[in-house]
Amino acid sequence: MSTPNASSVAPAEGRRRGLRRLRPEAGTPAAAARDRRRSKRSRRLANVAGLMAALVLTGVGYSALAPGASAADDSTGNPSNAVEAGRELYVRSCITCHGSNLEGVTDRGPSLIGAGEAAVYFQVHTGRMPLVRQEAQAAERPPIFSEEEIDQLMAYVQENGGGPTLPSGDLRDGDLAEGGELFRLNCAQCHNFTGQGGALSSGKRAPSLAEANDLTIYAAMLHGPENMPVFGDNQLSPDEKRSIIDYVQTMKTSADPGGYGAGRVGPVAEGLVIWVAAVGALLFGIFWMGTKA
């Protein structure tokens, strides 16, 4: 549970589960036995009072203890509530294609053993998973799970499959120029110089990095989604990954000093501008002059 959201998830979950546990009325049998010889009326009153007291005590006691108990669960690494909740989400949304034991299903989805929480974060946070339909490549869209639920899924997959974990700290803590050089060497051949993305074969594509946040880029490098190769820590050290992220995010926010950037796609957009804007304007201009005979 290294993600920042984990601790805020657990209390709410615990309270919901606590209410369910109250229903068996744990404290009542002993009180009933002690008062069996009393009169029916007083016995009935005592029953009700005892029941009420027990209920109140149990409820108060549980609500006082529960947060501490769930926090202890997290710190000791026992199967936590997050993992349990993640399992429920997994069974509901992922099991059809990834199998009941993360082993994958032929022609539907790959095994998640060894995928790790990085893969879950990337795929679910960018809305690629759950998959809309089987096609060349999963489409990016707004995530359908909340941040909490993504954390729970991450916990479940990490717990049962293992694999790369997400980093923590400032992911832009790197050298800008070195990041640029590494980006051009490792990333630009698919994602383009400016991270605009590019076409691959048969409808597959390297997506634009315009919407990608630091953690998404890092997670993608760690697990190599779809057609992307894995850039493990042996190929690109964590420092180098941070440099690349620094470069990508800096370039995205940097202004275009030359004016309107035309989508930063290069000569194709420039050709469009010269033919539509410039030749169009000049044809209009000479037609106008032509009427001034």
Next chain:
Amino acid sequence: MATSTVPGPGAPATLVGKAAYEVDDRLIVAGPVRRTLNKVFPDHWSFLLGEIALYSFIMLLLSGTYLTFFYDASMKEIVYEGSYSALRGIEMSAAYESTLDISFDVRGGLFIRQMHHWAALLFVASIVVHLLRIFFTGAYRRPRETNWFIGVALLVLAMLEGFAGYTLPDDLLSGTGLRIFSAVFLSIPVIGTWIYFTVFGGDFPGELIIGRLYILHVLIIPAVLLALIALHLLILVKQKHTQFPGAGRTEHNVVGNRLFPTFAAKATGLLFIVFGVLAALGGLVQINPIWQMGPYNPAQVSAGSQPDWYIGFVDGGSRIFPPWEIDLWGYHIPPVLWGALGIPGIMFTLLMLYPIIERKLTGDTASHHLLQRPRDVPVRTSLGAMAITAYLVLFISGGNDVIAERFDISLNAMTWAGRIGFLVLPPIAYWATYRLCLGLEQHDREVLEHGIETGVIRRLPSGEFIEVHQPLGPVDEHGHGMLAYGGASVPKKMNQVGGARRAIRGFFKPIEEPAAVQLEAEQEARGLESEQSHRQLTGSGRPSEGGRPSEGGRPSEGGKPQQEPRA
């Protein structure tokens, strides 16, 4: 005895006049200058297309000269320590470093660089549009074949010049283009490797190519371009400009405006419009942001690497040509040869030889000074449409990866669409254009024969309804017009022959009151009515009386055109 010149009658009295007299006294230029200034140029908006190319070229010379003050055509490796932080500490060539300096540290450098690049794109684009105008109006026919050859040579040189300039910054994008260029050299059987090593002087990329391209770009090709442009214009002046057929225009005269002042004023105006558009683009729209691309490194390549638009069709040809590896007599012919050299080679050969081909096919060896309307030569027009279609398919295929990515289309589908489209679409374009030409021709003839549809429905005594047609000229005993088609545009609407009141003046917004024009028209009609006992249906004059409308269907405004004989 002092022989002071006594001013005779007509001698200059003003200071300017005296100065001009002194000059002419020494150089004897009054005659030629007067002849030149009085030269008549026909007037049509499409005759200004070539001028756009000329003014782009002037802009290229001016901005390019400024860039040479700061550019260093060297491939020496240095470490960047300039003001662009995302590249600081990176190894790069001096050429790339100096281009970064022009972009970030030279005052006005980025603006001039961008203007230069936009001017280059516009230069080639306006040459192409100009060429299309020449082609579709048959302006290349005898005696102007020489100027056609020069024009095609100018286009090819402009493309080479542009490619050399595109490569000079030595950034990752242009380096990728150079790598492809080198591969095209290598693909030529037998002599390919020899050419390659002659050009590059060693393994790719070597240390020479930028310096060599620089000399080509700033000296050799511009000098040839300049000489050819001068020749192009001299031949144009000598042969005089072609003109569209129309009233008073024959094979033996030139109708238009004198060089001075009308034509000179328009040309100057256009010069400023072109400069203005280029300056606006250079200042407002970013082009070739080399700092985003990084220095060239043969180990790196980017998705979406494209050449500038005018090389795009070559790229497209290489992309869609099937991967056929052919072995002939022990020599290997890779597919890139067909795509990158075969298709452009065939294209430019056909383009260059087209006047000769057409002369051979039609047997027309006469001199022509009157232009043809595209519809009147359906075969040529359709061949042109076919060529444009094939070119566009190649051009679009040159950017097929960007289109695939942006519009979420499979790249394979784009490639196959290009392959099938290149074979299937041009014949369809030929057929459709041919039918369009015939349809337009027939409509012209129909209007000449039966007159303009007035929209007035008349009921005959028999009960039959007919639409009244306005004949354009005298009619025979059957009511059919006797005017023959002369290759000029035929008015098709009543207000083009003065049926309604004349059009309100003003191009962008009306500059006169509609009511006043209406009043004027009514007074004119009343005047005509009083002197004309028999009036045509519409009350307007015939075209011969009211004057022909101009090509655009707009009544000509301003002074009467000038005329001069063809020598």
